Amino acid sequence: MASPQNSTSGIRDNRNYGSVGDYLKEYIQPNSELSFVSAYFTVYAFNQLKDHLKDIDKLRFLFGEPSFLKQIDPEKTDKKSFKIEDDGLSLMNRLSQKRVARECADWIREKAEVRSIKIPNFLHGKLYHIQNDRVENAILGSSNFTVNGLGLGNARNVELNLIVDSDRDRKDLKRWFEDVWESKDIVEDVKEEVLEYLKQIYADYSPE
Template identity: 30%
Template sequence: MTTFRYVVDNLGGNTAAAILRSYIKPKSLCSIASAYFTVSGFELVANQLEQCKRFRLLLGAEPGADPLRMAILDIWKNIDIRDSPKQAERAVKFFSQENVEIRLHPGPFFHGKTYILNHPEPIFEKQNNITTTEESERYRPTQLIYKGPTITKSDNAAALVGSSNFTYGGLYQNAELNLFDASGESTIELLTWFEERWQNSKDIKEEFLKLLQGYYKPFAPFWIYAKALYELYKEDLEGPEEGKPGSTIELADFQTAGYKSA
């Protein structure tokens, strides 16, 4: 029977989550670029990521979409299925560490996702003038020149590139299409691509943590009761619309006009 060597599609147990769990090494450096993130996706590989020396997550949702809102919707949807509040608490503990960073790419939207595992220190120099003698049609110039250590076989550098978002569906459930490079040959080029976007992205760590913390921190019964009362009576508390009298009696337009001119 023929088996896939490079393709990872989440079918027949050939999941992206299994690849990440198998290849992420303790005390390693890992960088992930994804349009979206969910705590249920993080939970699939949390045991491995928590042992990383440094971790970077770059989110790049399409225009008009909010990757943080998707993370919250995932929590609510799976509260009874996967105990997502506890997953959120674990994610907050992980992302609160100094060696863990998270940024949001301002655009243009990148649809490709990459998981760069056990990579060397991302040491780059920027050059202003780009010159090349290469004639390949596939060549794309970059201002960043990698100056870090040479990758050796013992580094176990690897990379997964394709359609899988850093979500439960992307890593485990959906039918996806990714290519896996276990040799590390593509690591420096992918790391350069990642660094280009990372340097121009916005740090959203504080916003990200505050958002997730609100979904597992316990509240005193008084505040739950106060919130319920506010939602029930907030229209009365906020007062009448501008230009309308403060009355519970519905007035016709000519009556409202008479009130305003009185």
């Protein structure tokens, strides 16, 4: 995406004010520590950002809405299906799904912790907090971690996000994230379930 028309604004809307995806590309660096909150995480959003994500120190990803989980076959298995794919992607992208899913799984296994809110309709906000040594950057708003939510696709969602430009507020957001992240009464670890679902994609998926 080109530079935002309103370059002095802290708004990122995937339209006239720049995108969250470009914001992440600008501030994610080698050894960054990332703390993200989103209802969705998709492999194609990862693929769009993988050159920036591959050398981070770690990601803590919190799914803000557990409805992305559903039983695949409740009569026969406890496996769950995750919202891992982006809607409206080209056939070429669909055909590359196995490769992307494997790369994403390898990266999550090495770099990420993944947890989810347990309670439906409990956490609605989206947060992208980036820590580079003692320097913090953050953006807060409506964009999920999907290709179009981040403004990296051909059918970009119109979103409303705001760069957090106060040191106090960035630190407060980090403390808020850590408080929720460690709250075992409302949060559970789902990393192995995400990895298992990705394994199903790259092991079993064959395009029709």
